[in-house]
Structure formats: C-alpha cells, structure tokens
Amino acid sequence: xxxxxxxxxxxxxxxxxxxxxxxxxxxxxxxxxxxxxxxxxxxxxxxxxxxxxxxxxxxxxxxxxxxxxxxxxxxxxxxxxxxxxxxxxxxxxxxxxxxxxxxxxxxxxxxxxxxxxxxxxxxxxxxxxxxxxxxxxxxxxxxxxxxxxxxxxxxxxxxxxxxxxxxxxxxxxxxxxxxxxxxxxxxxxxxxxxxxxxxxxxxxxxxxxxxxxxxxxxxxxxxxxxxxxxxxxxxxxxxxxxxxxxxxxxxxxxxxxxxxxxxxxxxxxxxxxxxxxxxxxxxxxxxxxxxxxxxxxxxxxxxxxxxxxxxxxxxxxxxxxxxxxxxxxxxxxxxxxxxxxxxx
Amino acid sequence: xxxxxxxxxxxxxxxxxxxxxxxxxxxxxxxxxxxxxxxxxxxxxxxxxxxxxxxxxxxxxxxxxxxxxxxxxxxxxxxxxxxxxxxxxxxxxxxxxxxxxxxxxxxxxxxxxxxxxxxxxxxxxxxxxxxxxxxxxxxxxxxxxxxxxxxxxxxxxxxxxxxxxxxxxxxxxxxxxxxxxxxxxxxxxxxxxxxxxxxxxxxxxxxxxxxxxxxxxxxxxxxxxxxxxxxxxxxxxxxxxxxxxxxxxxxxxxxxxxxxxxxxxxxxxxxxxxxxxxxxxxxxxxxxxxxxxxxxxxxxxxxxxxxxxxxxxxxxxxxxxxxxxxx
Numbered sequence: 001x002x003x004x005x006x007x008x009x010x011x012x013x014x015x016x017x018x019x020x021x022x023x024x025x026x027x028x029x030x031x032x033x034x035x036x037x038x039x040x041x042x043x044x045x046x047x048x049x050x051x052x053x054x055x056x057x058x059x060x061x062x063x064x065x066x067x068x069x070x071x072x073x074x075x076x077x078x079x080x081x082x083x084x085x086x087x088x089x090x091x092x093x094x095x096x097x098x099x100x101x102x103x104x105x106x107x108x109x110x111x112x113x114x115x116x117x118x119x120x121x122x123x124x125x126x127x128x129x130x131x132x133x134x135x136x137x138x139x140x141x142x143x144x145x146x147x148x149x150x151x152x153x154x155x156x157x158x159x160x161x162x163x164x165x166x167x168x169x170x171x172x173x174x175x176x177x178x179x180x181x182x183x184x185x186x187x188x189x190x191x192x193x194x195x196x197x198x199x200x201x202x203x204x205x206x207x208x209x210x211x212x213x214x215x216x217x218x219x220x221x222x223x224x225x226x227x228x229x230x231x232x233x234x235x236x237x238x239x240x241x242x243x244x245x246x247x248x249x250x251x252x253x254x255x256x257x258x259x260x261x262x263x264x265x266x267x268x269x270x271x272x273x274x275x276x277x278x279x280x281x282x283x284x285x286x287x288x289x290x291x292x293x294x295x296x297x298x299x300x301x302x303x304x305x306x307x308x309x310x311x312x313x314x315x316x317x318x319x320x321x322x323x324x325x326x327x328x329x330x331x332x333x334x335x336x337x338x339x340x341x342x343x344x
Numbered sequence: 345x346x347x348x349x350x351x352x353x354x355x356x357x358x359x360x361x362x363x364x365x366x367x368x369x370x371x372x373x374x375x376x377x378x379x380x381x382x383x384x385x386x387x388x389x390x391x392x393x394x395x396x397x398x399x400x401x402x403x404x405x406x407x408x409x410x411x412x413x414x415x416x417x418x419x420x421x422x423x424x425x426x427x428x429x430x431x432x433x434x435x436x437x438x439x440x441x442x443x444x445x446x447x448x449x450x451x452x453x454x455x456x457x458x459x460x461x462x463x464x465x466x467x468x469x470x471x472x473x474x475x476x477x478x479x480x481x482x483x484x485x486x487x488x489x490x491x492x493x494x495x496x497x498x499x500x501x502x503x504x505x506x507x508x509x510x511x512x513x514x515x516x517x518x519x520x521x522x523x524x525x526x527x528x529x530x531x532x533x534x535x536x537x538x539x540x541x542x543x544x545x546x547x548x549x550x551x552x553x554x555x556x557x558x559x560x561x562x563x564x565x566x567x568x569x570x571x572x573x574x575x576x577x578x579x580x581x582x583x584x585x586x587x588x589x590x591x592x593x594x595x596x597x598x599x600x601x602x603x604x605x606x607x608x609x610x611x612x613x614x615x616x617x618x619x620x621x622x623x624x625x626x627x628x629x630x631x632x633x634x635x636x637x638x639x640x641x642x643x644x645x646x647x648x649x650x651x652x653x654x655x656x657x658x659x660x661x662x663x664x665x666x667x668x669x670x671x
Binding site: 057169170172203205252269283 | 385391392498499500528529530531532533534536537540555556557558559561562563564565580581582585586595596597598599600601602603604609611612613615616
C-alpha cells in the first residue's frame, strides 16, 4: 500500500527530540484480580499529534484510556503513570480528574445517545460544560455554546440548542458530543470509536470535522477504532494493540508500507477492500485470548502463521526497526521477505 | 434460474408524531424490483432508513407489500402465519446483526439448532443429534459446542451458531441483514468466508443487506443501491465501483474510508433524508451536487444502460444517450 502522505508531518518531525510529550504513559497496567488486561503500556503523545489506536475487542484499546482518565470501576486495579506534562493523573483525586476530563482532555464515545442526558436539552448540556471548565454563565455561555454548535456544523444552531437528544439524528448527536468535548478547550481529544454507529456518509463528515478541528485548534488526538482505514485517514501514527500490549507502532505511512508484525498484517489482510467480485478474505484463525488464558510468550503466538518455538519462550519487547517504527515480533526483520502484504 | 422475484413492491407505514399528533404515511419501500438466483448474491446497500431492511422482510414474506408482488419459485408468497407460509419458510431463512438477541439465552446451541428440525418435522428425532453435529461442522464448530449456552461463545461463534440454525432446514434462500457489522474484522472475515463456502456448497441464493460497500463487494455478484425506498443504481460490483453512474453511488463510494486516500474527499452534505418527507422528483436532488431544475420536478425512471447496469438519474440518462450516439 503506497499511502504517501506528503502533506502530513510524521510524528518524528513534529516531536523534536527532547520536547516533553503532552501525555506519556509509563508502565500502565490495568488488572482484574491478578490478571492484567493492559500490561505495562508505554506510549507518548506529542502536542498536536494524531495517534490512532487499533485492535480487536478485548485488546485493551479502550480500557487503557478509561484507566488514564479514572473512569474504570474500582474492581479494576490501575498501576503505572500517566503524565499529563509533569502531572501524574493516575490515582489523582476525583476532583482533580473531573477538572482534567472535559478540561485539558476532551472525550467522545461511540454512542452519543447514551452519553448525553436524555432529559436535558443539548444546549444546556454544553452550557454546563462551559460553566464547569471555563466559568462561563448566562448570555456569554449561550453565545459560546451556539458558536461551538456552528463550529461543529450543526445547522440552525440557535434552535437546536433547545432540542433534546432524541429529537436529533445520530450524526447530529455526535456533533453535540464533539461540541461538548471542545467546550473546555482541550489540548487532547480522546475519541473512542466515534463513527462506528454512524452511516458511512456521516462517518466521513465526522472524520473530516475531527481532522479540521484538530488542525485549527492544534489539539492532540487519540482516535480509537477497530478500523485501520479510518485511523489511517486521520492519524499521523498508529499503535496496534493486542491482548493489552502494543504489537506494533509506527508512522501511518511506514506501518502500511511495511507492516512488521504478523497481527498487523492479519488485520490488513482481513479488512475488506472494494472488491469487484466475490472473494475470500484472509481471516486470522482463532480469537483474542482471554486474560486468564494468556499464552506464556507472545500473546499472538497461537494465531500466528509465522510462529516458531522461540515465540512462546518469552514475551517479546518492542524493538526499533526505524526511528519511527517499532515492532514486538522477534521475526520482524524477516517478515517482509516471508510474505509482503500487497497493495489494496 | 430465478428463485425469488420482487416485482414493484411498495410498503408504507403509518406513524404518529407524539400521542395526539396527526398520523402520517411513511413510504419505506417505494416500488422495488429484484431477482434472487440460486448460487448468487445480491448486495443491497444504502444509508439507514433507505428501506433496505424492509425490502429484506418483504422478500421473506414476513411482511406483505401494499402493492406489487413477491413470487417464490413462480408462485406468489402466501399470507404470513398461514400453513402454506410456514411450509415455505423452511426454504427461506433470515440472519441479522445481533447474534445474542437472535439466540435464546436459556437454551443450549444444540437445542436451538434442533428446534427448526422439530418444528418443520425434518428427519426423525433420533437423527437430530447427528444432524446438529453435521450442521455445526458445516459452520466450523466442534460437536461439543452443542452443549454450550450463547453467553459461553464469542461473537463470531454465536454468528456461526445462528448460521447453523438457519441451515438446519436446508434453505434455498438466505437473507442476511448486516450479519457481521457487530464483529471484529478478523471474525468478520471468517464469517464472510463461511458464507462464500456455504453458498458454493449448498447453492444458496443470498440477499446481503449492509451499509458497508467493501463488505458487499466481497460477497455480491450484483449490487443494488437504495435511496429513500427506491433502487437508484444496480449492476455488477465491478461496473458500479469502478464507474458509478448515479451521483449517490459516487457519494457513497467517496465516503468509504480508504487508507490510500490523499487530500480531502468530496463529502456528501446533509443527513440521510426522512422517509416521511420525501422530496419531489428525484428524492436525492436536495443533496445532489449536480442537480438541475428537472430533478426536483420529474422522478427519473430506473433505465438500463449499454453496459447492462440500471440507473435512475436524468443526467446519467442524458450522458448514456449521448454516448450511444457517438459510438
């Protein structure tokens, strides 16, 4: 796949060595009982960078961000650090976290209808966020809410402020969610499957909107999706997660040009392309292992077509293939030769 | 060989805005014709509310059309819930999106696959156990999984179990309504491959309903694009995907996420339209980037083009007529 994206800066260009990342996860671990569902994650998000997180259900891609923002139930133990510049927000007080959520970090979820309050007008919900995070009240708050509605492309904004969520379409509710996330002027926007529940035409509109807002407001973006082609359109860098670990990370360009983990290759092969006649897809055999059923070495080993005995000996660590490309496969170097993923 | 034919079917629902509001007529399907053939798949695509699921239910006779007719093997579908309809139903099966909702949580997978065998009195009860194992094997499940309850299976396995149950009556027709939308890509690929294999093995005629053009392209021999209750373009995926003739097909294709895309794409503005407020003329004209005055006045007919596809667009018709004059 030759996705040359000359118009985009790679993360390396954006993040000169030594600059403090906006957010850094250090050894982030989430466990149920003694079973880790996220296992020692290290990740840096630079200012203005758009990072896509992909993986199947159960890969820990959503749990990671719920843990960072203190949104997990108490039955899950969170260890490690999430440094928002210098401040570790893991284990921070609920009061502090509620300032961060919707403040420096905006959130959008998959299902806007269940994230919005069904018995409160959508405008009032945005105004509430403006009061909490920017101290705006009265006329000033309503004016700002209307400006945000216009910014996210809600037609007839003044009147829509007084509607209830059930009176708006799914796409419009998602725009309301985005307006609400922008209310606190976030430096980082975390969007968890923001377009999965939407029609393909509306998905395209929402992705274009997120992309535009990110550029205009110089926000960092974490876009969580099961769909590699969605994150590839919006993100500079992609993180592929599996069983609570990072399997591969790299610039969007290099990850598509030379996928260097069998799981990434599997995801690329399984995704349907615009085919012109019935054709089989390259499926990945088996399924994601349960936390209590984790293989001893590489978690992908039981499903991997390139597995060797050494793969089950120890958990492989991420190693550098290029300055902007890392893989946690001990055969990463040989993979391009073993089978090159063809262009789609 | 045409197995099932929908001929100009229409279906209108009455809805009411609020408790005391006026009832209004919502035209879900507005005159759709389709043919399903043995061993072939028709893909039905469009945004939510375009009437694709209603078309699927009309095809199965779960709902009756207000006008037009549905014929199966040359005879008109009987009224729902009559004896004749029940007998026909074993030859036509529906699978849809939510595999957990479609299965009974209190029964084992084996018991649920056995159920249609008992209802339709297929084989002797003594044979049913063996038949369940054969069906599970056909969808790539182990015989011991017959004893599992739905919650013990993964999403992909549940969808397989539903397929096994649908196949129990040896149907001729399978209507799949977004059957893999809720699944991860790797599992989705397994189910797509399974559908292709089962079609080859049993010669199933399939109607595959989805909003995902990529997925439909992997399965369908023919694609029909629906907009507000009407088919606006229909033809082979190679023709439609390479050279869409209808502006709506073009817009749908442009919206498909593509990792190789460079720069911004043409976006379809506006929301999927409300079937209760159908625009005059061509229903797509308010969102159409190339609409001319005629489009808001005259409804375009679904006409064949030289390349064999059908398209309902005034401008595409003019274009094709001009092309034929030149050639």
